[in-house]
Amino acid sequence: MDYFLTEEQQEIREIARQIAEEKIVPVREELDEKEEFPAEIMNVCAQSDLFAVPIPEEYGGLGGGVMEMSLAVEELSKACLGVSVTYAATFLGSYPILLFGSDDQKAKYLPDIATGEKLGAFGLTEANAGSDAGGIRTTAVKDGDSYILNGTKQWITNGGEAEIYTVIALTDRSRGPRGASAFIVEKDTPGFSFGKKEKKMGIRASATRELVFEDCRIPAENLISKEGMGFMVAMKTLDMSRPGIAAQGVGIAQGALDVAVNYARERRQFGQPIIGFQAVQHMLADMATKTEAARALTYAVARYIDSDAKEVSKVSAMTKLFGADVAMEVTTNAVQVLGGYGYMREYPVEKMMRDAKILQIYEGTNQIQRNVIGAALIKEYAQKKS
Amino acid sequence: MQIVVCIKQVPDTTKVKINPETNTLMREGVESIINPFDLYAIEEAVRLKEAHGGVVKVVTMGPPQAGSALREAIALGADEAVLVSDRAFAGADTWVTAYTLAAAIRTLGQVDLILCGKQAIDGDTAQVGPSLADQLNIPFVAFVRKVREVADGSMVVERMFEEGYEVVRLPIPGLMTVVKEINEPRLPSLKGKMRAKKAEIFTIDRSALDVEDAFLGLDGSPTRVVKIFSPELKKAGEKWEEDPGEMAAKLVANLRDQKII
Ligand SMILES: Cc1cc2nc3c(=O)[nH]c(=O)nc-3n(C[C@H](O)[C@H](O)[C@H](O)COP(=O)(O)OP(=O)(O)OC[C@H]3O[C@@H](n4cnc5c(N)ncnc54)[C@H](O)[C@@H]3O)c2cc1C
Numbered sequence: 001m002d003y004f005l006t007e008e009q010q011e012i013r014e015i016a017r018q019i020a021e022e023k024i025v026p027v028r029e030e031l032d033e034k035e036e037f038p039a040e041i042m043n044v045c046a047q048s049d050l051f052a053v054p055i056p057e058e059y060g061g062l063g064g065g066v067m068e069m070s071l072a073v074e075e076l077s078k079a080c081l082g083v084s085v086t087y088a089a090t091f092l093g094s095y096p097i098l099l100f101g102s103d104d105q106k107a108k109y110l111p112d113i114a115t116g117e118k119l120g121a122f123g124l125t126e127a128n129a130g131s132d133a134g135g136i137r138t139t140a141v142k143d144g145d146s147y148i149l150n151g152t153k154q155w156i157t158n159g160g161e162a163e164i165y166t167v168i169a170l171t172d173r174s175r176g177p178r179g180a181s182a183f184i185v186e187k188d189t190p191g192f193s194f195g196k197k198e199k200k201m202g203i204r205a206s207a208t209r210e211l212v213f214e215d216c217r218i219p220a221e222n223l224i225s226k227e228g229m230g231f232m233v234a235m236k237t238l239d240m241s242r243p244g245i246a247a248q249g250v251g252i253a254q255g256a257l258d259v260a261v262n263y264a265r266e267r268r269q270f271g272q273p274i275i276g277f278q279a280v281q282h283m284l285a286d287m288a289t290k291t292e293a294a295r296a297l298t299y300a301v302a303r304y305i306d307s308d309a310k311e312v313s314k315v316s317a318m319t320k321l322f323g324a325d326v327a328m329e330v331t332t333n334a335v336q337v338l339g340g341y342g343y344m345r346e347y348p349v350e351k352m353m354r355d356a357k358i359l360q361i362y363e364g365t366n367q368i369q370r371n372v373i374g375a376a377l378i379k380e381y382a383q384k385k386s
Numbered sequence: 387m388q389i390v391v392c393i394k395q396v397p398d399t400t401k402v403k404i405n406p407e408t409n410t411l412m413r414e415g416v417e418s419i420i421n422p423f424d425l426y427a428i429e430e431a432v433r434l435k436e437a438h439g440g441v442v443k444v445v446t447m448g449p450p451q452a453g454s455a456l457r458e459a460i461a462l463g464a465d466e467a468v469l470v471s472d473r474a475f476a477g478a479d480t481w482v483t484a485y486t487l488a489a490a491i492r493t494l495g496q497v498d499l500i501l502c503g504k505q506a507i508d509g510d511t512a513q514v515g516p517s518l519a520d521q522l523n524i525p526f527v528a529f530v531r532k533v534r535e536v537a538d539g540s541m542v543v544e545r546m547f548e549e550g551y552e553v554v555r556l557p558i559p560g561l562m563t564v565v566k567e568i569n570e571p572r573l574p575s576l577k578g579k580m581r582a583k584k585a586e587i588f589t590i591d592r593s594a595l596d597v598e599d600a601f602l603g604l605d606g607s608p609t610r611v612v613k614i615f616s617p618e619l620k621k622a623g624e625k626w627e628e629d630p631g632e633m634a635a636k637l638v639a640n641l642r643d644q645k646i647i
Pocket of ligand 1 (some may be wrong): 122123124129130200358362363367371
């Protein structure tokens with residue numbers, strides 16, 4: 001399919017594809033096996049300016065939008081989701097600054113993101129606050145011209161590896177979710193430490209850690225926007241980043257489809273290549289159709305968001321929901337097409353199936369995406385009637 | 387440091403076949419690429435610039451289409467592109483290529499270091515680099531696998547052999563040809579690609595050079611390619627283990643039989 005990409009978009013895709021094929025595919029199995037952080041690949045992404053893609057030009061970026069970011073994420077995801085989430089989580093951590101940061105905050109932090117010198121991370125989830133993010137307990141208490149943070153964030157992608165963290169904490173416990181605020185915390189701030197690296201089912205190249213704040217004092221100027229805006233910042237950030245998760249789904253589904261079709265052409269049973277069996281063909285046909293549909297939806301929504309559309313929560317949630325479900329289904333069926341070989345670690349689809357599962361969980365579970373879409377429908381249709 | 391990298395655009399030989407009837411390369415439809423060994427020269431130049439400052443100029447002699455190789459070099463980090471191009475230069479052999487390139491490089495102002503790939507994958511002669519140094523009357527080291535240090539007026543490099551290496555001091559200005567062990571070339575960058583698209587390619591033609599027509603192009607070339615062919619694989623030899631005197635006699639008789647002596 002031709003999605004009429006601009007020349008610049010084609011170049012982004014081309015370079016990300018080259019990195020995926022030449023730098024990621026040869027090492028992905030080892031990174032997964034050893035649960036090794038892909039520092040070297042991040043350096044290659046940095047050197048090729050991939051981190052500059054969605055950062056405005058005035059901060060050393062290329063001025064791209066969600067569409068350009070998604071194209072890069074899709075290509076990296078074809079090769080390895082653990083690598084692509086490491087890349088994408090940097091923008092999850094950067095969007096609060098990009099969307100709500102002051103000029104000073106942007107000038108201080110975005111240039112280092114654009115060069116890839118520093119990775120970013122986003123800390124919202126806590127042990128007792130997952131889907132119900134309003135239940136967070138981490139606090140930020142104002143003290144002169146500082147805030148003092150206390151609490152623990154859980155399962156933070158790039159935790160320990162990133163230099164720049166955006167963290168949601170309560171500045172006013174009495175106000176519940178309206179009492180949350182967003183802060184920038186730099187690595188190596190006294191009182192800020194990390195828990196152990198989590199052992200995961202998939203995306204094992206990515207680092208997931210706790211962020212531990214013990215009387216961690218940060219300058220008051222690190223408050224993003226105003227006190228009480230924390231959940232607004234978080235929700236708008238997720239609106240921007242969810243198409244990136246969808247792009248991860250499209251990429252990994254395409255990667256699995258590529259393996260499955262090629263395998264089915266070669267593998268012979270009952271005297272013929274298994275792709276000759278209609279049951280296999282139909283499975284491949286559904287995989288291809290759903291992958292293309294997920295891509296079309298992702299690109300359409302990404303472009304819509306980049307047009308500065310106002311209400312994007314619903315469609316953004318749709319991309320994430322659909323892309324993640326397609327990825328899970330396609331990778332599972334890719335294993336099926338490869339049969340026992342698909343279940344073995346010598347073939348990449350076993351890892352892809354393990355990796356794909358996370359897409360239905362992080363950045364809001366797929367149930368939560370449906371809640372978002374449902375809530376938007378209720379609101380939309382109520383407005384239509386009046 | 388003012389660095390010049392000489393590159394060549396070549397057909398992607400991993401995709402070229404030899405026509406068995408005419409014994410010529412079948413180049414039709416084959417993509418043109420930067421000679422792979424030259425990528426290491428570009429990378430090393432860019433690294434030297436990043437470490438010590440300066441400017442990297444890429445130079446190629448070739449038809450106007452070779453401009454795309456120069457743009458690619460800019461996407462990989464080179465600063466300026468120079469195309470040495472004129473009908474009069476066409477068909478040059480290695481000596482004439484070096485002669486013409488030397489004249490072009492003399493017009494570029496101060497040059498501290500010239501880098502070349504160890505050889506081009508189409509001709510495989512490995513002659514142009516050393517011959518260029520000779521024409522410019524500067525020292526050279528071939529087959530460099532590592533730059534150890536860069537000091538005022540010289541650099542220390544490792545020259546690779548089949549077994550081991552040699553540490554050599556190369557006075558500056560000088561030239562070196564590099565092997566693939568020297569680095570791992572980076573992928574192009576997005577900003578580089580954008581710069582490459584806009585980059586101006588400075589073209590040098592016959593009129594800009596202080597050269598003699600008699601030494602240009604095909605007519606000026608002292609050598610000719612008579613035939614290109616895939617060499618036949620060596621057949622297994624014969625092995626004798628006898629009295630040395632008897633073997634000598636046998637060898638001479640054998641060579642006489644074959645009319646070699
Ligand atoms: C590998 C990994 C990386 C992560 N990276 C980050 C990160 O970088 N930053 C960050 O802040 N967080 C991160 N997270 C956290 C992630 O966003 C949460 O795990 C996710 O939001 C779900 O929360 P939970 O795990 O607590 O599940 P729970 O909220 O406990 O949900 C359990 C189940 O109940 C369902 N459920 C809950 N509430 C409802 C409801 N109202 N309606 C219907 N069903 C419901 C859920 O869908 C799910 O199936 C990461 C998680 C993982 C596993």
